[in-house]
Amino acid sequence: MLLSKLLLLPVAVASSLTVYVHSVPAAASSKAAPIPSPIPLAQIDYDAATSAGSLTSYTPPTGAFTPEHLLRICLTDSKSGSWRGVVTSAASFGEQYTKKFTIHVDDKGEPYHVGFGTSARDAGDEIMIEIVKRGAGPKPVLNKPIVLNAEGKLDDKEPEKTFLQKYWWAIGLFVLVQFVAGGSGDK
C-alpha cells in the first residue's frame, strides 16, 4: 500500500511550465516593440492535484517601457510553436505591484490558459502563483426521494416522546401550584 503510494508520488507532483512574455507588435504608431519574440518570464512548478504552485525563477522584462506598451503574457506550445495568453500593460511590472500569475489547468492537469493580475504590494512577495482547476458545473439540487417501508408507510417515524418529555410543563405547573397553594394554606 505504502509502496504503491510512493510509486504514485512522483507522478502526482512536479509539473513545470514556463510563462513567456513578448510585446504586441508596433501598430501604425511609432512605438517600437522592445521584445519582438517570446522570452521566458517565469518558471513555475505546480501540482495540479493539490492546486499548489511555486515560483522557480522570475525575470522581469527590461527595456524602455511606457505604460502604453502592451505585453503579451503567454504559454507556448512546444510542438506547434503557437502561443496562448493575455495582454497587459507594461506598467504592470512596476515594483509597487504584487504580480499574480494564474495558471488554469484542465481535468488532466494540463495548463491551457494563463492569467495575470496586479494588486497593491504590501510586505509580502512580489510574485504570487495561483493554480485554478476547471470547476465542475453546478448540478440541480434534487429533492430527496421518499422511502417507504414494506407496509408502504414512511419508515423513519419520529420516535415517540416519553410521558415526561411531553407533560413536564404540566407537572411543573402542578408542583408550582402545590407550592404556592401550600404556602397560603399555612396562614
Add this chain to the structure above:
Amino acid sequence: MRFDAALALAACLAPAAAVFEDDAHHIDFHYALLGLPKHDATFFQKPFAGSKASLLYTISQNQTIGVVNPKDGALVWRQASSHDGAGPGLLRSGEGQDTVVSAAGDRISAWSASDGRLVWETRVAGATVEDLEILEQEDGITDTEAKDAIVLLGNGKPGVKRLDGKTGRTKWTFEDASGDTPFQVSTSPTTIYYISLHTPMIGASKLRVTSLSPITGKKLDQYTLSSDSDIQSREHILFAGANTAAPLIAWTDVANKVLKINIIGTKGVSTFHAPSGEPVERIILHAPDRVNSLAHFLVEYQTAVGHSADVYHVDLKKSTISKAYSLPALKGKGTFTTSTSDANVYFTRVTAEEVTVVSSVSHGVLGRWPVRGTPALAGAYPVHGTSEVVVKADSATAVRSAILFSNGQWSLIRNGEIAWTRPEFLSRVVSAVWAELPEEEEALAHKLEAEGDRNLVSAYIHRVERHIRDLEHFPAWLQNIPNRVLGNVIGKSEESAIEEIHHDTFGFHKLVIVVTERGRLAALDVGSKGKVVWHIDLNQFSPKTTFHSPSMRAFAGYVEVKDASLEGSIYINSTTGGLISSQDIEVRSNVAAEGQSLISFDLVDGDLEGFLDTKSSPEAIWTFEPPKGERIISYTARPVKDPVASIGKVLGDRRVLYKYLNPNLVLVTTVVESSRTASVYLLDSASGQLLHTSSHRDVDVSRPISSTISENWFSYSFTIDSKSATSSRGYQLVVAEMYESPLPDDRGPLGASPNASTLQPSEGNGDAAKPHVLLQTWHIPEEISHMTVTQTRQGITSRELLVTLPASNSIVGIPRQAIDPRRPIGRDPTAQEQSEGLTKYTPMILFDPKWHLNHKYELIGVKNVITSESGIESTSLVFAYGLDIFGTRVAPSFAFDILGKGFNKVQMLLTVVALFVSVLFVAPLVQRKQINSLWTT
C-alpha cells in the same frame, strides 16, 4: 431608488407577465410561411372523397408541406421537414383519396389530407427519393381503397419501389444495377415506366425507358431512345403527364429550337420546331395529370420579350402527335396552367393583366377576365401556377388560379380579382437587424454643439435663427394636431409606415430589415403587425452572385449586406430599399473615441483571438485556446447596448450586493465529443483573462447548447445524455450571477474607483478582475435552441430570458425572478429574502403557460430572436425569424408607463366635460350661498 423599489414590488406581486387576451393578435403578428411553392407539387384537391370544397396543397422549395384554404389563404395545416433533406421535395395525391403522400430526402410519408396527421412513414436508408407517383389504376381498374405509391430511388441505391397505400410497406422492389441516373417514373393503366439517363463512356447521354409490371415489379421491356447528341444535361429534358393515358417525354437542343417528343411506351420520336423569330429561352410542357382525361398537351415557349404556346393532340391508336392550334404570342411574361373536368382539358393563360381560359379541343376563348392588380404584385409577373375551372355550356363561368409571382408573392386570382396574397418570399430569413433611421435629434445635437464653440452673441443669433427656421414646420404641425388627436381617441390614423415610425410617440414602430437565404431583402414594421414596407431582390444588384446566407449590419439610415459569395458589400437605404453606392456613405468608424483604441475579437482557426484595432495589426494581442480536444461551438458577447439602471442589488436588510458590470464579457461554449463534456468559459475580451469556468459531464453534445449574457448574469442550457448514469437526466438550464464581492456593501478590491482597466495595473488589495459567481441549475421540461434577453431603454425594467423551444414551436419569456441563482435551497426563504422576491429553490422549472409569448401561434423553424428597446421603458420589442416570422412586444414588469387598451379615452373626456359643466352650474350656487352666509352672520 423609490422607483426601483416600486418596480421590485410590482415584480414580486405577480412574477408572471402574460399576454393579455385583448393584446393578443394586436401587439403581435405571425407569418406562418411555407416558402416558394413548387410547380409540379401544387394542386387543388378535395381533402376526402365526399368533400364539397377543395383545398390547395403544396410542397415548397424548402420541403415544407402546406395546405391553404383557397378562399382566404389561411393555413389549414403544414408540416415542416425537420432536416434539410437532399433530393427534391415531392407531394402527390391520388384521385378521391383522403391522404397525400410526400417524399423528401429518404423519407416517404402519408398525411391525412384534411388535418395533416401522419398516416405512415417509411425511410429508405442510404438513398434519396427522386420521384414519386400514385398508382391510379391497376389493369385498367381504379382502386377505390388506398392507392399505392410508386417511388423512384436514386443516389446510392437506384431502383423502383411500390409501397402499400395503407401502411407504407414495400410490396416489391426493382433494383437497377446498370449505373444509369434515375430520372422519372410514370404509370399508365397497365405498365410502370422507369426512365433513366444512360451515359455511355463515349458519346452523349441517352434516355432509357424500362417498363415494369405493376403487380410483380418485374422488368417487361427496355428500350433506349435514339436521341443523337441532343441531350446534354438533365435540364434539357422535359417531362409531363405522368399517370396519364399518354405520358410524354421531350427534350430540346441547346438553342431551344427543336423539340423532340416521345410518347412513353412507344419508340417513335416526333420532332417539332419552335416558333421562329425571337430566340426561345425556355420551353415548358403542360399536360393534364388525370388518367381519364384527353391526351392533349400544351407547349409553352418563353422568349425574352413575350410568350406563346402550341397545343398538340396525341392519337393513342396510331401513337402520333399532331399540332392542333396555336395560341397567339403575347408581350410580357405569363404562364399556363392545366385543369381537367371529366375528360375535358382546359388551359388557363395567366398574365399580369388578364386571365383567359381555352379548351384543349379548340382555340376559342371560353372566358376572359382582366386582372385587377394590387400594390403587392406591382411590377411582378406570374411564374407558375395551378387552376380550377368551372365550365358550363361551353363557357368558363369561374376560374381560380394559385399563382406564384416573380416577387415571391403567392396569390390566388379568382375571376380576375386577387383574392389573397401570401408573402412566401419572407420564409427562411437568415439574418435580421433593427434598422436605425437617420435621426433628426442627432442633427439637432450637432447644431447645439456648434453653438458651444462660438462667442455668446453669435451663439445667441444662431439659436434665434434656428428657432425661426423651425417655425416653418409650425403650421403643418398645427394642422396635423386635430388628425392626430382624433386618431388617438378613435383608433388608427392613416399614415404611411415611414411617417408612422417618425411620429411614433411610444417607439413601437420600428423597422426590421430581414434577408432570406435566396437574397431577398424586406423591411417590416413591427409596430403595425409586421407590414412589409418594401422588399427587393438583391440579385438585381449583383446578378452573378448566388446568395447562400447573407448577413447584415445596420447603420444610421442604411444596412450593409455581406455574403460569402459576394465581393465587397451592398448598401441599402433602410427607409426606401434603394441601393446606395458606397461613395455616398460617410463611413463611420466604430464607437472608439479619440485617443482610445478598440480591441475586437474573432474566432480564428478554432481559437478565440483578440486584435488591436483590426485594420492596423493582423496579429493577435491575446488568444484563448480551449484545453486539448475541446472545440469552441459558439461564443456570446454582452450586447453593445445593455443599459444597467442600478449598479447593485438591494438585499432584504437594505445592504447592497454590487454587480460585476464588465462591458467586455464573452461567454465561450466548448464541447468534447469523446468524453461528452461541455464547458463554458467566461472571458474578458479586452485582456483575454479567464474569469470563470465550469464544465458539465454526460452532456449530449449533438444537441444544441444555447447561451446568452446580459448585465451581470449569463445563462446556458444543454441536454444530459440519455445513456448517462447521472441521478437525473433531461434538459438543464444554468444561470449565473456575477458580483464584485461575495460580501454585501463591499465593492471588492476596486472600491468605488470610477475607472477600472483590465490592462493597466490596479492598486487595489486583492485580485481585482475576478467576479464572484453564483450559480444555480434547474431542470427544464424542453430543449432550448436559442436564448436571448429583453432590452429596454434604461434597463430599469426587470429582464426576461427569452427561450426558443423547438419541440413545442414556441417562445417563452422566463422572468428573471424565477431563475435567480440566489434562491434558497432546501429551506423556506427568510422574511428578508421574501422581501427581495426570492422563493424556495425547486429543482424543476416548469414553463408557466402564461410565459408563452406566442399563445395560439405555432412558430416553426425559429432560428433566432432579436430584441430591441421601444420608446417607453416598460416595453421591449421582440422579433423572431427563421422559417416563420413572429413579432411581439413584452413588458416584463408590466406596462407601468402606458395606458392599456382597456382605458377608455372617450369616457375620460366625457367625465371631464361633465365635471366642467357641473362646476359651471354649481359655482353660482356656491357663490350665492357664500354671500348669503356673509350677510347673515
